[in-house]
Amino acid sequence: MTDMPNHTTPHNSLLKQDARTVKRNRAETRFKAYGIAAISAGMLMLLILLSTIIGRGTGAFQQTFLTLDVQLLEAKLDKNGNRDLEEIKKVSTFGYAPLMAAAMEAKVAQAGIVTDLKPKELEDILSKDAAAKLRDFVLENTDLIGTSVEFRFLTNSRVDGYVKGRVTRESIANDKNINVAQLDLVDALRADGALEKRFNLAFITGADASDARPEAAGMGVSMIGSLFMMLVVLALALPIGVAASIYLEEFAPKNWITDIIEVNISNLAAVPSIVFGILGLAVFINYMHLPNSAPLVGGLVLTLMTLPTIIISTRASLKSVPPSIRDAALGVGASKMQSVFHHVLPLAAPGILTGTIIGLAQALGETAPLLLIGMVGFIASNPPDGIASGLMDPNSAMPAQIYEWAKRADPAFYERAWGGIIILLVFLVTMNAIAVMLRRRFERRW
Amino acid sequence: MGNFLNVAPTTLLVIVVLILTALAFFMARNRAMAAASGDARKLHSLPNYYGYNAAMMTAIPALFVLAIWLFVQPMLIQNSVISLIPQAAVSEGSSVNLVMSDVRRVANGLTTAVDAGALTADAARDISTANTDIRSLLAESGVALGSEVTAEVLNAAQRYRSMQATGQWLMTAAICAISLIGLFIAMRATTATFRARNLVERFMLALLMIAASLAILTTVGIVFSMLFESINFFSLHPWQDFFLGDKWSPNFRGDSDLSILPLLWGTIYISIIALLVAVPIGLFAAIYLSEYANSKVRAVAKPLLEILAGIPTIVYGLFALLTVGPFLVDLFGRGENGILGVDWMSGATSVLTAGLVMGIMLIPFVSSLSDDIINAVPQSMRDGSFGLGATHSETIRQVVIPAALPGIVGAILLAASRAIGETMIVVLGAGAIARISANPLEAMTTITTRIVSQLTGDTDFASPETLVAFALGLTLFVLTLGLNVVALYIVRKYREQYE
Structure with a gap:
């Protein structure tokens, strides 16, 4: 034990790292940085996406209006003076145009604006929809005929774009719909205070409009279409999905048929949505002759699409109910069926509900299958007047309406498409928030 | 309008069956309670199960037969009416199916005319092309026909209508009878020892199984709907090119x-x-x-x-x-x-x-x-x-x-x-x-x-x-x-x- 170990200087010390350790530590830092970079990249994408949506979409909720004092001349609107609605209805929008023209000229004169525009050009800064809106207003308030009313007219989408900064004096060089003199008029009217940007409820509640009138287009009717589709999905997918899950989780014997069903469901969850659209077209429309573009058909297709999602989440929540609950029920004399329906199902209900809401949210945002069953390409102009017509009459749906606007040529529709996305996302966020709240509130750890 | 009349009696029939079903539930439950002299402990199953069982027996077979009937009847009528159309009536470039759709249109038109009061039911059955211009007659009640109505088509259409009416009556009678028989059997079976719960639960299990197999049905639907049309496509277009x-x-x-x-x-x-x-x-x-x-x-x-x-x-x-x-x-x-x-x-x-x-x-x-x-x-x-x-x-x-x-x-x-x-x-x-x-x-x-x-x-x-x-x-x-x-x-x- 007298031999002393040969003291040599160690290759590396704790105080001074050798080259290799430095290299390895650098690699470590680098690797970690990649991870942080990846996360930040993901966050950045999310940020860009959301800021684009909000930045470009909020404009759609505001619209430029021009307030004019309109003389509702009895001589023009109700010649006989008996306020008979049928007779007033006979006056078409052309009958209202002169009233608007007169109001426009009066406004220009009163504000002291000097312009060499012709009356027709003056009127062109208003929306092509303006006369129809005025007519609707008069038909609802026939007692106002013969008086002067202050009416807020929608302006043309180019004027709206100019006020919002989308249209500039340079960009309209080749535009036949508006000229520089009209923009001068707009500036003058803005200075006067008659022309202003304000909140536009019609975008949320109104119907779609034709290509020439982007300023009048709204999401309301397609929202109702989506609502009816979701009702169909809820009415079919929830009971069928829950029944299927109960069978598979509680009753199914372990055999090849059950295996096939299970593999089938997990594969169906991954089938591209457009394939469900083809199925809907072939089976519901071509074979069963259900009407094209009907929310009922859309709902059926989305039901088939949502079923796997609901089944998977329902099975998970049935599985999380401990066997002791079932055993206790069986022990006091309940049948298997009673133990499931009286005890397991109520305990699993919050989880099932959460899964269903998430499935519905998915279905609400789905577009591709709706294109194939014809829920695009036409103008959904009137809200349905009952449950049957809501289900069977052609309608659009929120995502289909957004697609429709994105396909149109006029850039004024793009703003509305982004605005539509904001509305759609508000619905999705609300549904998901409800699902999260339900989970937080009712989640039980056994 | 004709369509509406085809649907309405069927809807009415379904409502009748549903009312019978509700009735069956309460009757069977009361009968079970009576059989146990008001003491539910003497029954094999809870009283409600007797009610469910009777409701099931009343509704399920009747609605099942109704569904099949609605599917089969049009085919049977079509087959027997087609045999009425002589080969000669099928003009060049046309087909039996086209004539058949004419027949259907005339038949529906006659029904519409009867509803509108332009014809009496007897007249609709007896008119012939010899003494009436059917096309203008139907046009008066708002039914537009593409061409003149031939005697054969009118004849077939009248036959179509009468068979449809008979079928409707037969169906109503049969479905009501099946429903009542089901109700009767269930009531007979309702005794204190009857194992109602087992039957009801077996039925529920069947429903659950059907729901689970819907997933398979969807897949089959997807595959077949695309397969058939793809086969059509490949018969029109060479697969080599595709x-x-x-x-x-x-x-x-x-x-x-x-x-x-x-x-x-x-x-x-x-x-x-x-x-x-x-x-x-x-x-x-x-x-x-x-x-x-x-x-x-x-x-x-x-x-x-x-x-x-x-x-x-x-x-x-x-x-x-x-x-x-x-x-x-x-x-x-x-x-x-x-x-x-x-x-x-x-x-x-x-x-x-x-x-x-x-x-x-x-x-x-x-x-x-x-x-x-x-x-x-x-x-x-x-x-x-x-x-x-x-x-x-x-x-x-x-x-x-x-x-x-x-x-x-x-x-x-x-x-x-x-x-x-x-x-x-x-x-x-x-x-x-x-x-x-x-x-x-x-x-x-x-x-x-x-x-x-x-x-x-x-x-x-x-x-x-x-x-x-x-x-x-x-x-x-x-x-x-x-x-x-x-x-x-x-x-x-x-x-x-x-x-």
């Missing part, structure tokens, strides 16, 4: 080149770019979240990333078309005015546009699947590696990733299947020109885009240009299904290793 040709140029006057290869190329090219974006970002994000991040970062970053998965694809499509596309044009196009000063890109739609945006969409898909898989690697393997002196990153690269590799490959395959089947992003972002080219700045088109464009607008289900969509759909279905099956197989097999 699978092996190199051109896609549908032409609605016929004689089009319909080859899947250019579409497949576009699909795969876009998917590859999407995966090039999604896999590195998603994988590194998953590694960071599962290996480095503390629970606070995890709790914030993971749900935020998953928001990307919850955004509807139409939003990504719009983002591609209106934001990413124009940005790429600013970057790679516009010549001197562009950011790079080059002129390689002209339109906003391109493979790169669609691929990049699809990549963003797939990030959370790759990251959350990989996250699960990396978390499933046992801690002991990491501890072993640390014990040998490896740094954290060396452990991840040399131990964790190799162990998780099969699962990660599975996740990537699942993401690829998503990318191939994605529709809205490519419809808005990829363009409509079918070509095989390596330039990612050019517009190309994909299988899903062509399905949408061939099946929207005016479609004619007898032309190969429309039917090709079904063949494309079937290919897409097989492709994604194959990828899924392989991916799930790999993932499952891997999971079993550590369980």
Whole structure:
């Protein structure tokens, strides 16, 4: 034990790292940085996406209006003076145009604006929809005929774009719909205070409009279409999905048929949505002759699409109910069926509900299958007047309406498409928030 | 109007059956209680089960027969009426089916006329073409007919009407009888010892089974609906051109080149770019979240990333078309005015546009699947590696990733299947020109885009240009299904290793 170990200087010390350790530590830092970079990249994408949506979409909720004092001349609107609605209805929008023209000229004169525009050009800064809106207003308030009313007219989408900064004096060089003199008029009217940007409820509640009138287009009717589709999905997918899950989780014997069903469901969850659209077209429309573009058909297709999602989440929540609950029920004399329906199902209900809401949210945002069953390409102009017509009459749906606007040529529709996305996302966020709240509130750890 | 009358008696019949059902429930329950002299403990089942059983017996067979009847009756009537139409009445260039639809129209027209009061029921049965102008008579009550009504057609139509009326009566009588017999049997069976609950539960189990097999039915529906139309397509268009040709140029006057290869190329090219974006970002994000991040970062970053998965694809499509596309044009196009000063890109739609945006969409898909898989690697393997002196990153690269590799490959395959089947992003972002080219700045088109464009607008289900969509759909279905099956197989097999 007298031999002393040969003291040599160690290759590396704790105080001074050798080259290799430095290299390895650098690699470590680098690797970690990649991870942080990846996360930040993901966050950045999310940020860009959301800021684009909000930045470009909020404009759609505001619209430029021009307030004019309109003389509702009895001589023009109700010649006989008996306020008979049928007779007033006979006056078409052309009958209202002169009233608007007169109001426009009066406004220009009163504000002291000097312009060499012709009356027709003056009127062109208003929306092509303006006369129809005025007519609707008069038909609802026939007692106002013969008086002067202050009416807020929608302006043309180019004027709206100019006020919002989308249209500039340079960009309209080749535009036949508006000229520089009209923009001068707009500036003058803005200075006067008659022309202003304000909140536009019609975008949320109104119907779609034709290509020439982007300023009048709204999401309301397609929202109702989506609502009816979701009702169909809820009415079919929830009971069928829950029944299927109960069978598979509680009753199914372990055999090849059950295996096939299970593999089938997990594969169906991954089938591209457009394939469900083809199925809907072939089976519901071509074979069963259900009407094209009907929310009922859309709902059926989305039901088939949502079923796997609901089944998977329902099975998970049935599985999380401990066997002791079932055993206790069986022990006091309940049948298997009673133990499931009286005890397991109520305990699993919050989880099932959460899964269903998430499935519905998915279905609400789905577009591709709706294109194939014809829920695009036409103008959904009137809200349905009952449950049957809501289900069977052609309608659009929120995502289909957004697609429709994105396909149109006029850039004024793009703003509305982004605005539509904001509305759609508000619905999705609300549904998901409800699902999260339900989970937080009712989640039980056994 | 005629349609309305066909439906209304049936609806009425259903309502009658439902009323009988409700009645059966209460009657049977009361009878059971009476049989036990008011003491439910003496019954085999709870009183309600006797009611359910009677309701079931009253409603199910009746409604089942009703459904079959409604399906079979029109066919039987059609067959017997067709035999009334002599071969001579089928004019040149027409077919029995066309004459049959004439017959149906006249029959419905007569019904409408009777409803409108233009004809009495007897007159509708007895009029003949010899003394009346049927066409103008029907026109008066608002039924427009395309051509003059021949004696044979009128005769067949009258026969059609009388058979339909008879059928209606027979059906009403039969369904009511079945319903009542069911009610009667159930009431007879309702005694204190009757095992009502067992019967009801067996019925419920059958319902549950039917619900579960609906999944299979959907798959069968998908396969068959596409298979039949695809077979139609291949009988109109050579399969060699579809699978092996190199051109896609549908032409609605016929004689089009319909080859899947250019579409497949576009699909795969876009998917590859999407995966090039999604896999590195998603994988590194998953590694960071599962290996480095503390629970606070995890709790914030993971749900935020998953928001990307919850955004509807139409939003990504719009983002591609209106934001990413124009940005790429600013970057790679516009010549001197562009950011790079080059002129390689002209339109906003391109493979790169669609691929990049699809990549963003797939990030959370790759990251959350990989996250699960990396978390499933046992801690002991990491501890072993640390014990040998490896740094954290060396452990991840040399131990964790190799162990998780099969699962990660599975996740990537699942993401690829998503990318191939994605529709809205490519419809808005990829363009409509079918070509095989390596330039990612050019517009190309994909299988899903062509399905949408061939099946929207005016479609004619007898032309190969429309039917090709079904063949494309079937290919897409097989492709994604194959990828899924392989991916799930790999993932499952891997999971079993550590369980």
